[in-house]
Amino acid sequence: MTGSENSAPTRSRPYLRWSALLIVVGLLVELMSFGALQSPTGFLAFALGSGSLVVAGIGLYLFSLVRQPKAPAVSSSTHD
Amino acid sequence: MDATLGWYLLVTLVLVGIGFAMLVVAQPRLVTRSGGQAMAFLALFVLPVTCLWAGVSTHLESSKSTEFCLSCHVMEPYGESLAIDDEFALPASHFQNRRIDRDRACYTCHTQYTMYGDLAAKINGVRHLLVYYRGATPETIELYEPYHNRECLHCHAGARLYEEMHAEDRAEIESNELSCLECHDMSHEVASLADYDRWPTAEPTRTEGP
Incomplete structure (x- = not known):
């Protein structure tokens, strides 16, 4: 594998990691909010905590897709 | 669907979502290999969106209960x-x-x-x-x-x-x-x-x- 093939995924990796981390924390908050399902506390924890973290995580993932640079085309001159 | 079964399915869904996302946190290399894009899409988009939708639905449903209203x-x-x-x-x-x-x-x-x-x-x-x-x-x-x-x-x-x-x-x-x-x-x-x-x-x- 050449360096250029590896560079695009490597650059997007930190975004993916942060995105996944936000989603993990968000989903954990969602899981905890189920413990207070019959009160506004659970609803608020879900709406403001879990919702915003998971949406931020998904947003970061989508951003990483847009930001991911395309691998440059392999020049034929290198084979001459 | 039986409420208890629905409850277990919901918790399982969220746990699966957490598991997949944790896999990306621990091994980001996995999603950059061939076929990894699909896994990233599943772990960072499909599962979280499904979990959120299920959570919204569950919380809205439970907020219709008398117990919820009277908890204030x-x-x-x-x-x-x-x-x-x-x-x-x-x-x-x-x-x-x-x-x-x-x-x-x-x-x-x-x-x-x-x-x-x-x-x-x-x-x-x-x-x-x-x-x-x-x-x-x-x-x-x-x-x-x-x-x-x-x-x-x-x-x-x-x-x-x-x-x-x-x-x-x-x-x-x-x-x-x-x-x-x-x-x-x-x-x-x-x-x-x-x-x-x-x-x-x-x-x-x-x-x-x-």
């Missing part, structure tokens, strides 16, 4: 009013005679309220929570708009007693020109709860909450 201190008198011993008190007579589902008592008659109405109503619902937690609850709680006959007609329209007794003024009632509460004017009566006896059998109780 400010709602306690309204819950108590369901137990007053007076056949002319609308909420109490509906609740005690099972004219409404007791587990959905508030939601049945306030269907367009807070989370259940349009976008503005949903925003108001969240605002109510914030106002409650900031401790800025007003002394007197009022509806945003006069009580709409639509809420009564959900059940009463087409009912024999309603059709026979209101034959003359049905048009006015159904167009909301004449409010049902003009004549059936005894509602929650929270200001004078102390004046009434209680029906002891099924007094709604405040179970948990802030």
